[in-house]
Structure formats: C-alpha cells, structure tokens
Amino acid sequence: MTSSQVIVKLCITIFFLIHYGPPASAQLSSTFYSSSCPKALSTIKSAVNSAVAKESRMGASLLRLHFHDCFVNGCDGSILLDDTANFTGEKTAAPNNNSVRGFDVVDTIKSNLESICPGVVSCADILAVAARDSVVALGGSTWSVLLGRRDSTTASLSAANSNIPSPFLNLSGLITAFTNKGFTTKEMVALSGSHTIGQARCTLFRSRIYNETNINTAYATSLKSKCPSSGGDNNLSPLDTTSPTTFDSAYYTNLINNKGLLHSDQQLYSGGSGSTDSQVKSYSSNSATFFTDFGNAMITMGNLSPLTGTSGQIRTNCRKVNSG
Ligand code: HEM
Known part of the structure; x- marks a missing residue:
C-alpha cells in the first residue's frame, strides 16, 4: 500500500467512526465505572452476597433475570419496567409471569447506588453484574463483566413471548x-x-x-x-x-x-x-x-444489542422510565 492509499484508508475509517460510531458492543468496557462510580461493583456484590446468604435461590433468580432481559431486544433493563395504566411491559409475558423474581434485590442495589453516585449506574448493568456475582456466590467461577449499557424507555411483551425459549422445545x-x-x-x-x-x-x-x-x-x-x-x-x-x-x-x-x-x-x-x-x-x-x-x-450474552452512548437513559428507579 502506498502512503497516499494509507491516508485515504485512514480518512475513510475516521469518517465511518465519526458518522456511525464503533459497533455497540465495542463500547462496553470492564472499567466503565472506574472513575464515575468506583464503588459500583463492590456495592452490587455485597447486596448480592447478602441476598444469596438469606435465600440461595435468589442467586438463580438474578442470573435468570439477566437472561430474560438480554433475549428481549437486548440487555437494556426492559424486563424491570412495571406495567402501568398506559404501559405494558414484559413482566406478564408467559415466560416471566408468576416466574421471574429478584426485583426487590435489584431495587435495593439501585437505591444503594443512587445514594453513592446518582444517575450513573444503569439497571441493565446491575443485572449483568448481579448475574456474575450470583454465580460466584454459589460456587461458580468468575468472569469479567463488560459495562456501559444504558436503560430502555420501552419494553416488548410480544418479543418476550416469542424470543425466550420454551421448556417444551426439542x-x-x-x-x-x-x-x-x-x-x-x-x-x-x-x-x-x-x-x-x-x-x-x-x-x-x-x-x-x-x-x-x-x-x-x-x-x-x-x-x-x-x-x-x-x-x-x-x-x-x-x-x-x-x-x-x-x-x-x-x-x-x-x-x-x-x-x-x-x-x-x-x-x-x-x-x-x-x-x-x-x-x-x-x-x-x-x-x-x-x-x-x-x-x-x-x-x-451481555453484548446483545446494548444501548450505549446517548441512547436510552440511566433510570433512577429500575421499575420506571425517568419522568421529564
Ligand atoms: C436453553 C433454553 C432454556 C429454557 C427452555 C429455559 C427454561 C426455564 C424454565 C421453564 C425455568 C423454570 C421457570 C418456572 O418454573 O417458572 C427456568 C429456570 C431457570 N433458568 Fe432457564 N431456560 C433456558 C436457558 C437458560 C439460560 C440461558 C439461563 C441463564 C443464562 C437460565 C437460567 C435459569 C435459572 C437460573 C433458573 C432458575 C430460576 C429460579 O429458581 O428463580 N435458563 N428456565
């Protein structure tokens, strides 16, 4: 390649990065909260550990929440949104209804995080970290969780019904x-x-x-x-x-x-x-x-279509979209 070809290639790359950004998953990083909320990971871990110590099944329930979040339009915290008079979320979808649990633990984690670094740590990231910490709390080995997901302002009952696999499948x-x-x-x-x-x-x-x-x-x-x-x-x-x-x-x-x-x-x-x-x-x-x-x-799984950059929002309460 000649030097002018190198320059052209570089310009094209820069053009694409400026206009389209890197692929969404590339924006997640294990150090995302290192300066904005240095205690984020330890705060999540200690809440998961106490919830699992109280009831070991909670570890399983938190792991499953992350799965059911990610399989429905990506890991965006959509499963955590409550139904309201004019909003239907994913909680009443067949695979979730009377089945998924752990929302109170997520609420506790979120309020602990809001008191140390308000508006910084997303609900979607809480689910990803809590899933890993649950596995570790029950004797599994660890992995490095990539962070920087943001939270959806929408949810999809129909995608929850059709994308989460049924236990009757071959x-x-x-x-x-x-x-x-x-x-x-x-x-x-x-x-x-x-x-x-x-x-x-x-x-x-x-x-x-x-x-x-x-x-x-x-x-x-x-x-x-x-x-x-x-x-x-x-x-x-x-x-x-x-x-x-x-x-x-x-x-x-x-x-x-x-x-x-x-x-x-x-x-x-x-x-x-x-x-x-x-x-x-x-x-x-x-x-x-x-x-x-x-x-x-x-x-x-944690890389499934995360919202990053300025997409979505950081919910203050994982159960509802920020008002205003
Ligand atoms: C391979 C396809 C899968 C099917 C068909 C499936 C189906 C199910 C079903 C039917 C239950 C019991 C729900 C109930 O009784 O209400 C369950 C529980 C569970 N699933 Fe799966 N699942 C699958 C994959 C996964 C994956 C990929 C994960 C996590 C990464 C996961 C994590 C769990 C956990 C931890 C529980 C127990 C939850 C608790 O005790 O609260 N499953 N799953």
Missing part, C-alpha cells in the same frame, strides 16, 4: 432460538448449565415426568409426589436434583443419567448419540471447561 428448536440471537449450539449448551441452580414449577415439567420415557424411573417417581397429575401447578422442584444450590457441572451429569427436569434440559443428551452429547459428557467430567465456556458465553 433440540432443533433450542438451537434455532439461540441461533436467532447469534449464539452457536456450543454456547447454548454451555448457557443451559445455568440450570445447575434454581427451581422450576410443576406445570412446566408435569408432561415430562408422566409421559416421557427418557427419564430415570426413581427420579420420575420422586417428582410425582411433589407434582401431582393435576393440581399443584406452582409446586417447585430443583432443576439440579443432586446439588441444587451449588453452581457446578452436576447438571450435565444428571442429563447423562436421564435426570434432566425439563423436557428441554434432557434434549441436550440422548443416550450418547445426539449431536450435543459429547459436549455434555465433557462438561460433566471437567467442570473447569464448563466454567470457562460458561463465562465466555455470558459475556457474549
């Missing part, structure tokens, strides 16, 4: 749901390892325990006592029957033993011959590999 449907968001099948399998913590309602696994054959018999029998063939829809069972409050790789070992709770969980392993079976086996015997892949996939 493997091909799960792959499609994640491919639609830019994930590989490998990342989908790694992210599903989130089900090593937390609980699910009877109504979402009843058909599996009464009708499916790829389920351990003793496991199905014990689940039936808590989840009758009719009634008890909201009775809870752990997603990981062996170590429900520890973030480990037992979820994958359970799948090999036909002890996945949800239909969708067990889809990741089919007796050794399925396309994702070797990955399940590898995670089952090597939790370090699972932890590394999980952390990387969480970073990818």
Whole structure:
C-alpha cells in the first residue's frame, strides 16, 4: 500500500467512526465505572452476597433475570419496567409471569447506588453484574463483566413471548432460538448449565415426568409426589436434583443419567448419540471447561444489542422510565 492509499484508508475509517460510531458492543468496557462510580461493583456484590446468604435461590433468580432481559431486544433493563395504566411491559409475558423474581434485590442495589453516585449506574448493568456475582456466590467461577449499557424507555411483551425459549422445545428448536440471537449450539449448551441452580414449577415439567420415557424411573417417581397429575401447578422442584444450590457441572451429569427436569434440559443428551452429547459428557467430567465456556458465553450474552452512548437513559428507579 502506498502512503497516499494509507491516508485515504485512514480518512475513510475516521469518517465511518465519526458518522456511525464503533459497533455497540465495542463500547462496553470492564472499567466503565472506574472513575464515575468506583464503588459500583463492590456495592452490587455485597447486596448480592447478602441476598444469596438469606435465600440461595435468589442467586438463580438474578442470573435468570439477566437472561430474560438480554433475549428481549437486548440487555437494556426492559424486563424491570412495571406495567402501568398506559404501559405494558414484559413482566406478564408467559415466560416471566408468576416466574421471574429478584426485583426487590435489584431495587435495593439501585437505591444503594443512587445514594453513592446518582444517575450513573444503569439497571441493565446491575443485572449483568448481579448475574456474575450470583454465580460466584454459589460456587461458580468468575468472569469479567463488560459495562456501559444504558436503560430502555420501552419494553416488548410480544418479543418476550416469542424470543425466550420454551421448556417444551426439542433440540432443533433450542438451537434455532439461540441461533436467532447469534449464539452457536456450543454456547447454548454451555448457557443451559445455568440450570445447575434454581427451581422450576410443576406445570412446566408435569408432561415430562408422566409421559416421557427418557427419564430415570426413581427420579420420575420422586417428582410425582411433589407434582401431582393435576393440581399443584406452582409446586417447585430443583432443576439440579443432586446439588441444587451449588453452581457446578452436576447438571450435565444428571442429563447423562436421564435426570434432566425439563423436557428441554434432557434434549441436550440422548443416550450418547445426539449431536450435543459429547459436549455434555465433557462438561460433566471437567467442570473447569464448563466454567470457562460458561463465562465466555455470558459475556457474549451481555453484548446483545446494548444501548450505549446517548441512547436510552440511566433510570433512577429500575421499575420506571425517568419522568421529564
Ligand atoms: C436453553 C433454553 C432454556 C429454557 C427452555 C429455559 C427454561 C426455564 C424454565 C421453564 C425455568 C423454570 C421457570 C418456572 O418454573 O417458572 C427456568 C429456570 C431457570 N433458568 Fe432457564 N431456560 C433456558 C436457558 C437458560 C439460560 C440461558 C439461563 C441463564 C443464562 C437460565 C437460567 C435459569 C435459572 C437460573 C433458573 C432458575 C430460576 C429460579 O429458581 O428463580 N435458563 N428456565
């Protein structure tokens, strides 16, 4: 390349950067609050730690909130917006209604942050950090959370209904749901390892325990006592029957033993011959590999269409759009 070609190329690059900016995800940075709110990360961590110490399931609930936020028009805090007389948010969407939880913990974190650095830390970033701190609090390994997301002023009930995967999907449907968001099948399998913590309602696994054959018999029998063939829809069972409050790789070992709770969980392993079976086996015997892949996939998930720069706003109250 001649020097004049280099100059032309540089000018074109500068033109594009000025007019279109760098790609949105490139603007996120792990040091985003280092000078504007140096105590942001420690403030979030201590609130998550006390919430998880009080109730270990809260770690699972906070992790899931970030997932359900990111899969619906990006990680923009939209899931946190309350319905009002003239606004319908995402909380009543089928995958969220009577199911997602942790909003009070997010409120506590937000008010702690507002008292030390008002108007600085977004609700979307709180969810991303709280998800990581929850995993660590329950025994998982850490990753570096990229920050700088801003909060939406809108939410989408219909996107929440259509973009969050259903527990009744087969493997091909799960792959499609994640491919639609830019994930590989490998990342989908790694992210599903989130089900090593937390609980699910009877109504979402009843058909599996009464009708499916790829389920351990003793496991199905014990689940039936808590989840009758009719009634008890909201009775809870752990997603990981062996170590429900520890973030480990037992979820994958359970799948090999036909002890996945949800239909969708067990889809990741089919007796050794399925396309994702070797990955399940590898995670089952090597939790370090699972932890590394999980952390990387969480970073990818956190990069889903963030609002950055001057887009969106920093909500003062995560439940509502700033007035005025
Ligand atoms: C692969 C597709 C997925 C499906 C079909 C799915 C489905 C579900 C369902 C049906 C529940 C129980 C909800 C209830 O009983 O009300 C649940 C719980 C949970 N999910 Fe997923 N999920 C998927 C992926 C993920 C991902 C990617 C994450 C996180 C990155 C995640 C994190 C969790 C956690 C932690 C819980 C327990 C929440 C609690 O106890 O409060 N899930 N999921």
